[in-house]
Amino acid sequence: MLNAVEGEVESQPMCPSHPAREAVRTCERCGRYVCSWCEREGGQCRECSRQAALAVPDSRVRARRATWALGISAAITALSLPLGLWVVFGPEGGVDLDAMRVLYARLGIVSGVMDIAAQVFFLMWLHRVVRQLKAWGQDIGTSPAWAVAFWFIPFASLVKPYQIVKAIAEQVGGTFLAASLPLSLWWGTNILARLLNRMEQQTFDKAGTIEGAPASAGYAIGLGTTLCSVVTVVCCIQILRVIQEQLDRRRAGMEAPYTPLTEEDAPVAE
Ligand SMILES: [Zn+2]
Ligand SMILES: [Zn+2]
Incomplete structure (x- = not known):
């Protein structure tokens, strides 16, 4: 033409x-x-x-906000670890289980609220990242809105978020960088934490009604939930930081002064 x-x-x-x-x-x-x-x-x-x-506005501020929220959320979740340990491994009868339950439940509410805040900030970051990549001509196979929506769709939420974050990591840093990230650990512990959390709730519900059902079993499962949640968040922060670093680097490259391509830079013929 x-x-x-x-x-x-x-x-x-x-x-x-x-x-x-x-x-x-x-x-x-x-x-x-x-x-x-x-x-x-x-x-x-x-x-x-x-x-x-x-x-396209960058995702730097959103990344920082999500990192802080995730860190605080993990710290609060980790607080319930000594409580659980005390109930499960402490001396027999040395714990007032009712008082412990109240404390544990309150901590659960606080960490639950913080968890939601961290999730919201993380998803806001994810949305912006997908939008940037799209504007930069990099397709990760989904739109910014879908990248967020998949987290809330039953069954799809079990695999899609993992696939999307992995695709982003591969787009920004190549398969080698993606492989160096704790993506499987992040997603595996995330799923496990969700499962254990449900089991924990059921155990506590039954412990109240059935004679002899030990509430300590609920705390034992709770220990697992807590550990998995903390590992999930630590991995999530690591993944988020590495992806954001790559995005920052790329943006800095784009902001650099214009240089015409030379023979060596010529794109490979299609
Ligand atoms: Zn032009
Ligand atoms: Zn030219």
Whole structure:
């Protein structure tokens, strides 16, 4: 598609960045001539596509907020660890189980609220990350809205969030970086914590009604829940930090001054 201007019919229009190369089109946005090296998605020149990519707000602030919320949430969850240990391994009859239950339940409410806050901040970060990648021409197979929605859809929520975060890690840092992240541990302990939490609730419910059913069993399961939750959050923070670092690096690269491609940088012919 050539937009040869009259008077230039004789000479083939050339790329302004690569005077030796013929233009293949004009940029959809600024109208400059573009050679095949400089052509970007949507028929734009490199500069216009760079500007469009930088126009998407970055996820740095959201990453920081999510990291703090996750850290605080893990710290509060970890507080119930000594309580559980005391009930399960402490001296027989040395614990007032009723008082312990009240304390444990209150701690559970606080950590539950913090957990929800951390989840919200994490999902806000995830949404922004997918939006940025999309603007940068990197497809992870889902839209920002779906990347969040999958967390709430039964059954899909068991696998999709893991697949999406893994796809993001691969897009920003390659398969090697993705493999170095504790993705499986993060997701495995997350699922396990959800399961154990349900079992814990059921055990406590039964402990109140059936004669002889030990409430300490609930605390024992609670120990497992707590451990899994803490591991999940620690892994999550690690994954989030590494992905954000890669995004920051890429954005810094885009903000760097424009340099025309040389022969060596030429894209591999399609
Ligand atoms: Zn342009
Ligand atoms: Zn060019």
